[in-house]
Amino acid sequence: MNKKSDSRRWFLKTGLALTGILSFNNVLIAKEKKDMKKNMFIHHVYFWLKNPGNKEDFTKLVDGLEALSKVGTIKMCHIGKPADTNRDVIDRSYAVSWMCIFENSADQESYQKDPIHLKFVADCSSLWSKVVVYDSIDA
């Protein structure tokens, strides 16, 4: 790891420090002035349904993701749907967003093989026509 990437991670710390202690949803985010041992791995999945607009299929997929959220290596997750924003650059054609944060790449690999994840795919993959995944690590 070079100095530049250290600097990037410190930035994240500093950025959050500016906000003090926050509470949003059920999450308390507190700044911490020590411990920068871990990287962040963001796994963001967008699903398009075979039957767009079908409420039953939407609910089945969201229920499946609720079950999926129990995978132990997930540090934070969010089940979303498109917001009302609607500019040219915004893709709001998907049905469901699934954002997961892991501590590192190994935890994300473990999640892929977790029996809960395999059951989710077996139970729900018939619902979607398209999936796009973006996996990101610290720049």
Added chain:
Amino acid sequence: MNKKSDSRRWFLKTGLALTGILSFNNVLIAKEKKDMKKNMFIHHVYFWLKNPGNKEDFTKLVDGLEALSKVGTIKMCHIGKPADTNRDVIDRSYAVSWMCIFENSADQESYQKDPIHLKFVADCSSLWSKVVVYDSIDA
């Protein structure tokens, strides 16, 4: 708000409660058994550079995002690049990922008009050839 969407938000709370108190990067995430007043708004932007692989342009964009992170309504953010994962469903063609969490839609709208954001666009928009944005709220 119907019972179902209440249930969704409670799920998020419960899901996080399972994890106890976590520390990753500089962030302490603690479960909180009360207060579910706020929704989560996830604004995730993917940038493709005009000069893919150009380290100088990559650094300029990341520097710009570091400056952008100072916008007050941002509750959590991450500057990323593609991870090493490489399955069929994964799009790893982008150069930089910018994930922001806001407490609500109004805060995201405020961010769009913030002078820091306008300066970021003025300074950095010449660097990218394509931007895709996914805005998500609670499903």
